[in-house]
Amino acid sequence: MENFVFNPINNKLPKGACAKGSNVSYTLKVAKFIGLNLAYFVMHKDGENDTRIEMTKDHADERYFYMTCSVKYDDPGFYWYHFEVETSSGNFTLVRDDDFNLKMGPGGNNYLQLVIASESSVAKNFRKGIIYHIFVDRFCRSGQVTARKGLKLIDDWSKPIELEYNEAGERVNFNCYGGNFQGIIDKLSYLKSLNVGTIYLSPIMEANSNHKYDVADYSKIDSMFGDQELFETLIAKAKRLGMTVIIDGVFNHTGSDSVYFNKNGRYRTVGAYQSPNSKYYSWYTFNKYPDDYSCWWGIKTLPQTEENSGFFDYIAGRNGIIEKYMAMGIGGYRLDVVDELTNNFLHAICQAARRVNPKAMIIGEVWEDASSKISYDERKNYFLGGNLDSVTNYPMKNAILDFVKHGDVKTFVNTINLIKDQYPKAIQNNLMNILDTHDTARALTYLGLDDGINPKQNISLTPEQRDRAKKLLKLATIMQYTVMGIPTVFYGDEAGLEGTGDPYCRATYPWGSEDSELVEWYKQLGELRNNPVFANGELDIKYAQDGVVAYERENGDFKAIIIINRGEKPFEFTLMRTMSNYFTNEHISGKITVPCDEALVLI
Secondary structure (H helix, E strand, C coil): CCCEECCCCCCEECCCCEECCEEEEEEEEEEHHHCEEEEEEEEEECCCCCEEEECEEEEECCCEEEEEEEEEECCCEEEEEEEEEEECCEEEEEEECCCCCEEECCCCECEEEEEECCCCCCCHHHHCCEEEEECHHHHCCCCCCCCCCCCEECCCCCCCCCCEECCCCCEECCEECCCCHHHHHHCHHHHHHCCEEEEEECCCEEECCCCCCCEEEEEEECCCCCCHHHHHHHHHHHHHCCCEEEEEECCCECCCCCCCCCCCCCCCCCCCCCCCCCCCHHHECEEECCCEECEHHHCCCCEEECCCHHHHHHHHCCCCHHHHHHCCCCCEEEECCHHHCCHHHHHHHHHHHHHHCCCCEEEECCCCCCCCCEECCEECCCCCCCCCCEEECHHHHHHHHHHHHHCCHHHHHHHHHHHHHHCCHHHHHHCEECCCCCCCCCHHHHHHCCCCCCCCCCCCCCHHHHHHHHHHHHHHHHHHHHCCCEEEEECCHHHCCCCCCCCHHHCCCCCCCCCHHHHHHHHHHHHHCCCCHHHHCEEEEEEEECCEEEEEEEECCEEEEEEEECCCCCEEEEEEEEEEECCCCCEEEEEEEECCCEEEEEC
């Protein structure tokens, strides 16, 4: 029996983040035998002093006193809280442990009560279907493609990816395979068969690399992909099939080989590198002009931009870059390394997008818990209202993959609980649920390789490794498609692409050589996503131990139960109502057994 019991998932109403003006009640259970005198709820808003609120005894049972208090939150912000208890045997400070339960202080963390000004107002149809992430140069090539000066076009679409270096021994990314907008247009019906609702494109603006994260000219679409007219055709044709296009926004750095910096002298403009009198000079920070300048993660080809009126207005001002692309019909942006943008700049970007489309979807690339992140000494207010609608759900990615690979139940449960407690409800439903990206090893490769292998090596799975990885990938994708958030497929995962770290995870889509078994699997999962329970339903974990997780999704009359067994023995349970096995259409009830390394989806 625990002396003190509190977990925000079970002992707080309403659960999770709340809107300003809400009353939230907290219940602390205190064991009777310890001689309770007083209990306090201790809370402070970010940057302010503590407020101590005496809790009252609501009721008692044989073991516990139930101490409660209700707090009204009038203003949006980050509110941190813990409990202090005075007893006949001493005084105790109670904070949060890693599992969201109570821990005696002073170690540990305060709990977070996030109070938001408003929920995300993104269009509900964004949650229909899945997100499909296309690295444009590697998805599909159609028609004639001409390489721009300085870039090399690889004629053989199936040629393996290779590391590239320049004469100075520096890594470069000049090899292009010619994937383009027309190729995507040609495959729209295929994307629809996967139940794609949102097509997310890697950067499309002119840049002197294959990845385009080193933007050369924000105002122009890269000619190797097509032109503005063809891009707008892609948007229109996708829309007719019920799909929205969003694009990558890279606004915390440009390329050194760009209109703005012009280190290589490629452009007719006077770039910041060329003269302190350049109109772009103030966009960058020079420590010692011209060669010592701030750059992203020390990469000299990516000079870091600074927030100032010139760059700020160029990107997010009236008739700026954000409005220009929104006016073409895109549904929103995925913002690269959003934690390196200031709150002011991010808010301006979001406002600019919503001036054109009030329902614009803005997703931020965040690798950690995004609810209260501090970056560059600034607390990020992503979710307080009017800013991000979603983030890249790396914590869930790691939790799912480590569960199916190692049977790590605890991390999965804690990740679910963190999201439920600290993310607003709309954000939970909008989360970009990834299993891999252009920056990580392919999920299939991660699941197939032993730990400790260098991800920078280009390693192919053996037939045995691949068979095992496919079985685990099916378990992982069941979870990806059924937890809160929107399943996001990196192009080619459904075709069985392998690859360790960048650049090997960026291989071309294997048209004509797809793993047909996996393609059909992803189509079947896409159909599962149509059940309304997965777009908006509540998620409750019913069982999580011994390598088994079982959770329920519920949305009104729609219910689903998902069980994944990575334990060492079959998992048995009793189903009290008749439900349908999604993969067999069999109606079942009563005693159910889930074998090891298998999953059950009941709807």
